[in-house]
Amino acid sequence: MGAELGNLKSLVVLFVEDENDIREALAGAIEDEFSKLITARDGEDGLKKFKKYKPDIVVTDISMPIMDGLDMARAIKAISKETPVIILSAFSEKERLLKAIDVGIDKYLIKPIDPDELMETLLHVAKERFATSEVIEVGGGYQFDKSKRVLVLQGEEIGLTKKELLFVSLLVKHLGTFVLHEEIKRSVWANKNVSDAAIRTFIKRVREKTGRGFIKNVPGLGYKIDT
């Protein structure tokens, strides 16, 4: 893992969190893994520091005083669309999470914070953002070719329909973290009215083609592909 984490060594990361204890403790635990870890105590402070330090990745809490994580993310995306933003949120803040789809948040992580999960997510975001190859290693020996949009297992292409590929590429984009039900509806069915039962049948078919463990259910939230 050390070698992989090495990839983060060149990155500048902005971490925005209003809880002093958490902010200081997490910064203390992970700052040596990056080129630089900048911390901010709220959205306004975060936006100011984003402009000043131009970080490669932003990690932010969702509910904060003065300016919350979503408003800050919106402002950051307006300045720099490509900068990945990772949102930390409690399960109870699902209402807020739904708004995050419109903001174009790249990944969501559910609190309490698991630093291992955070580091893996950061690594994937970094790889995706700065990777030269179009082929991404996903879990279970699978590879996904982003430009050709094909899912490959040990050299064999898995036969997926257009819609199924759209779904898999959406999960791959959020590799290691989950995609909300609402976002799946929006991206794969282009907001057309589709029943939850139809979605379940659709996902069941994809699972039959890929093996059950490939796509995981996150109860009450959505689906994910692990690394």
Added chain:
Amino acid sequence: MKLEKYQEAIETSNIVSKTNIEGIITFVNDEFCRICGYSKEELIGANHNIVRHPDVPKETFKKLWETILAKKVYKSTVKNRAKNGTTFYVNTTVIPMVNTQGVIEEFIAIRYDVTDTVVLTEALKHKEEELEQLNSTLEERVQSQTMQLKDLNRNLERRVSEEVAKNREKERLLFTQARLASMGEMIGNIAHQWRQPLSELGIDLYKLKKLFGQGDQNAFLETYEHGKGVIKKMSQTIEDFRNFFNPNKPREDFYINEVVDDALAMLKGTLGSEQIVVRVTSEDKVLIHGFKSELIQVLINLITNAKDAFLESSCEQKYIDIHIARFDGRTLMVSVRDNAGGINEEILEKIFEPYFTTKQGSLGTGLGLYMSKMIVENSMKGSIEALNAGEGACFNIKVPIRLEK
């Protein structure tokens, strides 16, 4: 001469007749003829029973004859019949006339007409009977009406007690619902309060893993101790909530300050993340009596309401002020006041009603303030009022002070 005058006086003012000892009429005056309708010629020589009325029983005549033959005066009101069949009544005095040898020579009967009086009396009697009849039916009718009323009353009583039972059941359900709702809220508060220490523990574990690889023993132990501290904090939170949920706690004496402290301890996580500053001022430390956890529940409801009100207000700094002071010699007052903009005056009097809520979607059950009122009034024998003060709402709770014996 004088005697003749008497006779004349009697004969003109009375009805007079004479009979012999067998009862054969020997004399009648004009008055007698007039009242019975017979002429003198018809009467003289006839038996006196010519005017007898068939209604009069034989015993009456038997008694008359016994009396006068015993040379005594007979007095009676007699019912007679006139020639034309009409009835007349006469007050009669029959006097036996006895000669010097003590032998009855004849009978003189002196009468006066009492028909009008008797008829009137009878009419009166009849009326009285009617009245009596009326009276007795009236009583019957009153009795039957009373029965109906009683029946109605019994029904009403039954229906009232049925309704009361229904209401009681409804209230019990309401309380269970409110209890469940507040438990849900409490679990939310625990989750909130645990989120931060769980994050801290996660970070500590991550640090430990890293430090283990680096071999930094001091930093390792430091992180370990920190983690232990976090766990202690989490245990305390659980203990606070466990005490609160224990339903078997008896009535007790306690200080209101403890209630405020406990409520704030449980809401610490929530209040902190919403950046709400709570300021507590206490003028006095006074004992009160009741169920401590119920009053904590009331405080939690009020503070949670204030917290939710801040979601829709745009004030710069959110304050909740809790003030404890004696209201008078027997009453303690706790005021919970915020600066979240206050309560719309139009709904101010409805806010304690069950199921009344202004909160969006799943946030409000409309039971918090209702339950608070029930607790303060029934359990604490106090009162609660809501008003707008300054920049927000103010709730005043008044409870009786525990008087030292």
